[in-house]
Amino acid sequence: MSFLDEPDNELENTRPKASSASRDAEPVAEVTAVDKSYRMDEVEVPVLRQVNLLVRTGHFTVVLGSSGSGKTTLLNLIGCIDRPDQGKVRVAGCDVNSMNDNDLADFRAKHIGFIFQNFNLLPVLSAYENIEYPLLLAGISKKVRGKRVPKLLDAVGLGDRAKNLPGQLSGGQRQRVAIARALVRKPRLVIADEPTANLDSHTGAAILSLMRHMQQRYQISFLFSSHDRTVIRAADDTIHLKDGVIQSIKRRLGSSAPVAPAVDPDEGESA
């Protein structure tokens, strides 16, 4: 039994009640006619223009594009940490545009996991505590936390580093803790903004392999941003973004792409 099969507690799962088949059939995220611009000094800079996108449930989706193409902004909107100027964003079947700040925070906590380029672990918490933190925010019982966190630590290969602070871990190890933290609340979608950009190629490949493995093992939708060509090979769907406009969407047929070449997660990590 994987940790996803365990019940959380009474707080857990406000997910839409639907059969597995229908759930998988509907997109995990849906972006419709979205515009987004940022103000830089006195100038309004458009970042996304009339973006329409479906992110398939249970797939490994990569947003490709050069720096400044709008990848991060698109991920922020789907990750519900930013709001569009125009258009609609639906995630996990919910219209997130209409939610207030608190509802969005609760929604993110339940349905979305984040993996950041700079890992963004809380430096004062140990690896174990960093993974446990989202569960504490949700008021998950100590019993459930005590089962789930060690399993995830083992799953990302850090069972023996539970007490280490982020400063005592290598870059790859930190990102693995971040992956575990993103998965610990059994989210519908994991947003990963250039998760391998700050890692050397070998470690990056290992992390990518791990994420692919976790995605397939737990059937969680992953949405990446990257300009790393090696990521494309691991993806089910590839979205190419340029100057805030989607240039192309390539989808592999079938429910899931083949697993990326097996790489030992510990191999070649820089300390």
Added chain:
Amino acid sequence: MIDLALTIRNLLRNRRRSFATFIALAIGTAAILLFGGFSANIKLSMQTAYVRTGGHLQIQHRDFFLYGSGDPTAFGIRNYRRLIEEISADPLLQQQVLVLTPTLQFGSIAGNYEAQVSRTVIGLGLVARDYNRMRGWNEFDLPQTSPPFALDGAPADAAVIGTGVARVLQLCEALQVQGCQARSVQAPVDAVALPDDIAELALGETPANTPMKVGTAPRLELLASRVGGTPNVVSVQVIRAERQGFKEVDEVYVMLQLPQAQRLIYGRDDAEATAVMIQLRHSSKMQDVKARLETLLQGASGGQPLVVLNFEELNPFYVQTIGMFDTIFGFIFVLIGTIVLFTVSNTMNTAVVERTVEIGTIRAIGLRAAGVQRLFVLEGSLLGVSGAVSGALFALATAAVVNQLGLTWLPPGSGDRLPLVLLVSNVPTMVVGTTLGLSLIATLSAWLPARRAARLAIVDALRHV
């Protein structure tokens, strides 16, 4: 629980900054409390001194306080003995009253005829035994004690004078007053014996059963105007000179036995008192007793316009002094409170800037804005509470050490050097109030930076470099 763990670890993360803020709070709290302890000592010492010499309450003629200094005996209380009996018989007052005693204040001229010097004085007739008991009052367990009242057990014609009176009337040598300089210009001495007419007057008012003991102690003649305007003289033997706090008082103060004073002012007429002094067991009961006395006076005053005044009303200098110290205490509190406010605020602002990315991260993974605010307010609050409590403990320890050192000082209005005491633990309301007050200021100081942290846009926070 995780909030508290995060808060403590974040405080420990930048130890130097947290320690500097903590120290500022601790020193600030200690400074306020040590000054407060000193101020409390002044207040309680003054209160003790006033209650020892004048009681908590005095029953007086309505106009005595304002006009009595010019002509004290014009505002006497008739039948004061009956009044004292009625007060003594009251069951409610019996429990609270420790000493109930009459006193007679009068204006007089004191003369040392042998030295050809005289001066105007303020005389005070006292029941020596009662007054001696009053001088033993020490509700606040202060280390200063009053020496036994010299008139207690002394002859009926004995008197105690201020050292200033002794100096002016050239009695220092006879009374062995220390530090009393002889005047450089001596008054011409052309008579050595008291004129017969004055001696006759004095003998007329001397109790028949009191030996004059001429030659054993220096003598003074007190000349006063009797009720009705005729002059009267008593001869008193000065048994001791006591230093009074203020030079102005020290140079006019003469205390004698009440019957002797009454003979001087009233002769053989019905004697009166200018006040009835009431000393209580507990100062906290003063207002209750005052109210009860006022009720009692409605039936027991015999038609006289009597009022009850407390020691604060009788001693405006006390109220002014306490007011001054309270103002200084308030000023110091505001000053240190402002320093605490800016110190904690600066610390928290820096922490928010340093942890901007973390704020973005925890908001992204589901912590509400209020949760972020709670974290930073808790951090400021913890700094405040730990600093203020440590400062309070330091102040208590310092006060205990200082109190053990036996240091002395000469407070204004005191005739003798007194032990330097810092009454910190004796005033728990001040300790708790200051600790809570500064903790609250620290918490409020963190509130604005915390609010700013909570309002950060997540994407901006995550982008922060």
